Amino acid sequence: MSILEVNNICKSFGSTEVLRGISFSLEKGEVLAIIGSSGSGKTTLLRCLNFLETPDVGSITVNGETLINAADKSTLSESQIRRNRLHFGLVFQSFNLFPQYTVRQNVTLAPRLMLDEQVRAVKKESGRAQAQKFRAEREAEIYKHADELIERVGLTAKVDAYPCELSGGQQQRVAIARALAMTPDILCFDEPTSALDPELTGEVLAVIRGLKSSDSTMIVVTHEMEFARGVADRVIFMADGVIEEMGTPEEIFEHPKSPVLSAFLNKALDI
């Protein structure tokens, strides 16, 4: 069974149709690269997957559970959406780290807030002493997990630094660790290197490459064609709100079928 099934997603802003029936599926452990020129709807698609936009039409299914179905209003409630979000992680183009928190605090904030809610539930059920014990155990786990993630992105020396003290590449690596801290089923990257100086893209791409394993599923919107070719298991080429072409990196990059894709590749690889 596919881990993700996207079915006929449509999204308009006013009279502009940004997505016009996007459907694809993804297997667990796969890396999907989405390429295409600006304005083709790549970012909007990613935002729909993370519930930052609500599709007008279509459904999203993860592990057989339908998370959102534009036709079924009960899947659109705020608390429902909040729970569904946890299936997805998102790394933004502009990092969006929380400037007032250190690296470690950035990575642990969301898990700690989640823990607060769980502790409240435990306290209600089995009393204060139990809740305190529960909190102490889980909090230690959260910090341990965070330190592991920070090590994995190579920033152990910077755990207590503030985002403004880091380079763009380092900030983006923290953002990756922060997204991983919530252990999402599918991690999405929205042009993770587009806001970086060219000499800093390498370190971020290396981290993403290092995340690839049999149980990490990733969707990467990118302009880095070499990266897409080297890391992705499948590539989607989007143009004008539809999936123009989909296939293995070899099919997309070596044997493009549609003229739009050929033109796009010629341009992208020329630069």
Next chain:
Amino acid sequence: MSFWEITFYLAQGFGVTLLLFVLTLLFALPLGLVFAFGAMTKFKPLRWLTRGFVYIIRGTPLLLQLMIVVYLPGLAFNYPLPKWGIFGGNTDAAYFFGALVGFVINYACYFSEIYRGGIENIPRGQYEAGQVLGMTRSQVFFKVILKQVFKNVLAPISNEVVTLVKDTALARSISVLEIFFCAEQVLSREMIIWPLFYTGAFYLIFNSLLTFLFGKMEKRMARYR
């Protein structure tokens, strides 16, 4: 009256000044946030009501507002100020309360505009980053946004706070015996004019202290962006 007698008398008046200052901040700072939310809400009638109110308060003199608070209930509704007794030398508690209401509303309106600017300045990406990590709306606001707003507004707020220290002298117009009124009384009773200028030292010393404290806070928050 000797120098020390006058100093003591003025200090007593400055106590009333400080009480008005502290209580105004205590209520106006949170109330300003409420007004800011009102001015930003998606519910249009409430939004325009709040914005209209803030517009009127910011566009008219505080002195006039104080008079309205104190005299309007008696004139318009035949409900004169109650007798609550005397404190701090010779200040009528009811008039002090009236002054407090006027100051709180006035300053809350100014604060609300500062907060609104501070909140609207936070990039949308900060909300989205919180949301995709599974935080609730209130968690995003209180754990992610508010501290950044606080940093954004600290300088303009400190400006208003320093102004408030001096504005308290307006309470004199509705018979609150704060330091400036005390000095005027010395002038009219004893025919000594220098205490009037002496009050400036009290304001200046207190504002220096505030400026120092705000400087410390700004420095502490300078670590991040």
